[in-house]
Amino acid sequence: MTWSDLKSRAKAADGRKILDMLDDARVQEFSASMGDLWLDYSKTSLDAETRDLLVAMADKAGVAARRDAMFAGKPINETEGRAVLHTALRNLDGGRVMVEGRDVMPQVLGTLARMEGFARAVRDGYFTGQGGPITDVVNIGIGGSDLGPAMAYQALSPYHDGPACHFVSNVDGAHIADVLRPLNPETTLVIVASKTFTTVETMTNAATAKAWMAEKVRDPAAQFAALSSALDKTHGFGISETRVFGFEDWVGGRYSVWGPIGLSLMLAIGPQAFRAFLAGGQAMDRHFQSAEPLENMPVMLALVGIWHNQGLGHATRAVLPYEQRLARLPAYLQQLEMESNGKGVGMDGSTLDVDSGPIVWGEPGTNGQHAFYQLIHQGTRVVPCEFMVGAEGHEDELPHQHRLLVANCVAQSEALVRGRTLEEAKKTVAGQFEGKELERQARHRVFPGNRPSTTLVYPKLTPEVLGQILALYEHRVFVEGVMLGINSYDQWGVELGKELAKSLEPVLAGEASAEGKDASTRALVTRLRRYA
Numbered sequence: 055m056t057w058s059d060l061k062s063r064a065k066a067a068d069g070r071k072i073l074d075m076l077d078d079a080r081v082q083e084f085s086a087s088m089g090d091l092w093l094d095y096s097k098t099s100l101d102a103e104t105r106d107l108l109v110a111m112a113d114k115a116g117v118a119a120r121r122d123a124m125f126a127g128k129p130i131n132e133t134e135g136r137a138v139l140h141t142a143l144r145n146l147d148g149g150r151v152m153v154e155g156r157d158v159m160p161q162v163l164g165t166l167a168r169m170e171g172f173a174r175a176v177r178d179g180y181f182t183g184q185g186g187p188i189t190d191v192v193n194i195g196i197g198g199s200d201l202g203p204a205m206a207y208q209a210l211s212p213y214h215d216g217p218a219c220h221f222v223s224n225v226d227g228a229h230i231a232d233v234l235r236p237l238n239p240e241t242t243l244v245i246v247a248s249k250t251f252t253t254v255e256t257m258t259n260a261a262t263a264k265a266w267m268a269e270k271v272r273d274p275a276a277q278f279a280a281l282s283s284a285l286d287k288t289h290g291f292g293i294s295e296t297r298v299f300g301f302e303d304w305v306g307g308r309y310s311v312w313g314p315i316g317l318s319l320m321l322a323i324g325p326q327a328f329r330a331f332l333a334g335g336q337a338m339d340r341h342f343q344s345a346e347p348l349e350n351m352p353v354m355l356a357l358v359g360i361w362h363n364q365g366l367g368h369a370t371r372a373v374l375p376y377e378q379r380l381a382r383l384p385a386y387l388q389q390l391e392m393e394s395n396g397k398g399v400g401m402d403g404s405t406l407d408v409d410s411g412p413i414v415w416g417e418p419g420t421n422g423q424h425a426f427y428q429l430i431h432q433g434t435r436v437v438p439c440e441f442m443v444g445a446e447g448h449e450d451e452l453p454h455q456h457r458l459l460v461a462n463c464v465a466q467s468e469a470l471v472r473g474r475t476l477e478e479a480k481k482t483v484a485g486q487f488e489g490k491e492l493e494r495q496a497r498h499r500v501f502p503g504n505r506p507s508t509t510l511v512y513p514k515l516t517p518e519v520l521g522q523i524l525a526l527y528e529h530r531v532f533v534e535g536v537m538l539g540i541n542s543y544d545q546w547g548v549e550l551g552k553e554l555a556k557s558l559e560p561v562l563a564g565e566a567s568a569e570g571k572d573a574s575t576r577a578l579v580t581r582l583r584r585y586a
Contacts, residue, residue, distance in 0.1 A: 055107040057364060057408045063104050064365040070099045072471050072504055086351045088341040090513045091522055093351050095358050097471045098438075098506040099366070108357040109347045115537045117353070124532070125343060127153040127304075131543040132401060138543050139302075140309035140528070141339050144332040144521070153304065161302075162313075169299055169317055170325040172279070176243065177216045177324065184271045185240025188217050192233060193318040194259045195247030196223045199281070201389055202311030203247075203318045205382035206331070209520050212379075212448040213323040217243070221318075222263075225255040230262050239267040245279045247315055249301065251287035254552070260291070281314040306543055308389050309528060327517045334521025342529045352529030358508060359534055362438040363412045372430065373416035376443040376463035377515055384416035387527055394531045394542040401541055410538055411531075416440075420462050431469065431501055441467055442510040442523070463509070473503015562586065 055063075076096060084096035084105075100108075124130050127137045142151045142162050150157040175181040176188050193203055200223035207219050220237070222230045244263045248256040260278075267274035275292030282288050283300035299314035311319070312332060320328040338352070347353045362368045371391075373384040395411030417425065419441075430437050443463040447456035479499040480492060487495045510526075512519045535542030560566040561579055564586070568576045 060365045086354045092511045095508040133544045137304040139304040143312035144335040173320045183241045188243045189241040191219045193245045198307030199247035205386040219318045239270045247281040251282045251284040331517040331521040334518035335525040338525035355530045356533035370413040372439045376419040388414045397540040400539040439507040446514040467507045470505040473501040
C-alpha cells in the first residue's frame with residue numbers, strides 16, 4: 055500500500071461509525087499488551103483490512119530491519135553518521151553492543167556504577183557542601199537535558215527519599231533567580247548538563263549559579279557536577295573529573311534521561327529505583343524487538359498515529375494522562391515527537407510527499423476537561439486523543455478520589471466516541487423550553503461523537519512502569535519515522551534561530567549594526583533598545 059492508497063482508504067472510511075464497530079471481539083482484537091501495560095485502540099475508525107495494509111507498509115519501509123540495525127549499533131542517524139543507542143543505556147543484563155567494532159557496554163555500565171557511587175555519597179552524607187549534607191540539587195540544562203529529568207522527577211515523587219531537586223532551563227534570568235532565591239548555597243549541589251559544555255543557555259545559567267554560590271562558598275566548583283563529555287571544558291570550569299559523567303554522541307538529548315542526564319533523578323529516588331526505571335525501558339525494548347506486529351505495542355501505537363495523521367489528515371494529537379504526576383509528560387513527548395519527526399525531507403534529501411509528524415500537545419486530566427476538552431468534543435476539527443491512566447494511585451487514604459479520576463478518564467473516551475444526538479439533547483432540556491427555543495437550546499448540547507481515542511492502562515505509576523511508557527513512545531516515534539522515510543535523530547531545525555540569536559545579541563547591546571536585517575527585525579531591535 056502507498057500513501058495514496060492510504061488516503062483512498064481514509065476517504066472510504068469517512069462517515070464510518072466507530073460505535074457501530076465496537077463489540078467484545080473488536081476490543082480483544084484491537085488492543086495490545088506487554089506485561090501489565092494494556093493499549094486499547096478499538097475506539098478508532100481503523101478496520102482490520104486497513105490495519106493489515108499498514109503493517110505491510112511498515113514491512114515495506116523496512117521497520118524491522120532498521121530496528122535491528124539500531125539495536126546493533128549501526129549508524130542509522132545517517133545525516134550525522136552516528137549510531138542511535140539510547141537503548142544501550144538501559145541494557146542492564148543484555149549482551150554486547152558493538153559500535154565500530156567496540157563493545158560499548160563496559161563503558162556504559164562503568165558510568166552507571168560511577169553515578170551510583172556518587173549518588174550514594176550524596177544521599178548518605180559522605181559528599182557534603184560547605185555547610186553540611188546536600189539538601190538541594192539544581193539541574194541546569196535545556197531541551198532533553200531538562201525535560202527528561204524534570205518530567206521523571208515529578209512523575210516519581212512518591213519515591214523521593216533524597217535531596218530536593220530543582221530544574222533550570224530558560225536563559226530568562228527570572229528562571230534561575232526564582233529557583234536559587236530560597237536555597238542555601240552552602241548545602242546545594244549544582245549539576246550542569248551539556249554534552250559539549252558550550253550550550254549558550256546552559257553555560258550562561260551555570261555561570262550565574264557559580265557566582266551565586268561564590269558569595270557564600272569558598273570553593274563553589276567543589277559543589278558542581280557535570281554531565282558532559284568535554285573534559286577540557288569541565289576542567290576549565292573547575293569541576294573535578296570525579297564529578298564529571300560523560301556520554302557518547304550516539305545518545306541524543308531527547309533520549310538521554312536513561313544515562314548521566316538522569317543523575318538528578320537518581321539522587322532523588324536512589325540507585326535501586328533508578329535501575330527499576332531502566333529495567334522498565336529494557337523490558338519494552340525486548341518486547342519491541344520480539345513481538346509480532348499486531349501484538350507489538352510500539353508498532354500498533356505508531357500505525358494508529360499514521361492512520362490518524364497521514365491517512366485521515368488530523369494534524370494534532372492530544373496526550374491526556376489522568377495522573378497529575380505526569381503533568382510534564384505531554385511537554386516531554388512534544389519534544390520527543392516534534393523534534394524527531396518534524397522534518398520536511400526524507401533520508402535522501404527529497405521533499406516529503408506526505409505530512410510529517412503531528413502537533414503534539416496536552417495536559418493532565420481532569421484539569422483539561424475544564425479547559426480545552428470543549429474544543430475536542432464540539433469543535434469543528436477532530437483531535438485524536440491518547441488517554442493514559444493507572445488502575446491504582448499512591449494515595450491509599452484517598453481511594454474515592456482515584457476512582458473518580460479513573461471514572462472521568464473512561465467517561466471521556468466514551469463521550470468522544472458516543473456523542474449525543476439532537477433528539478437526545480432535546481430530552482435533556484425538555485420541560486425547560488419549547489418550540490424553536492427548545493430546538494436552539496438542544497443544538498448547543500449536541501456532541502458529534504465518532505471521535506477517536508486510544509487508552510493506555512497501567513497498574514500503578516512506579517519507576518519500572520514509567521520506564522516502560524517512555525520507551526513505548528520512543529519506539530513509536532522510531533516506527534513512524536521509518537515509515538515516513540526520515541531521520542528521526544537529527545534536529546537541524548533548531549540551528550538557524552540559534553545562529554541568528556548570536557548575531558542579534560550584540561545588535562541589542564548597541565555594539566553592532568542591524569544593517570542587513572529585514573524591516574520588522576530592525577523595528578523590533580529599535581523598540582527594544584529604547585528600554586535597554
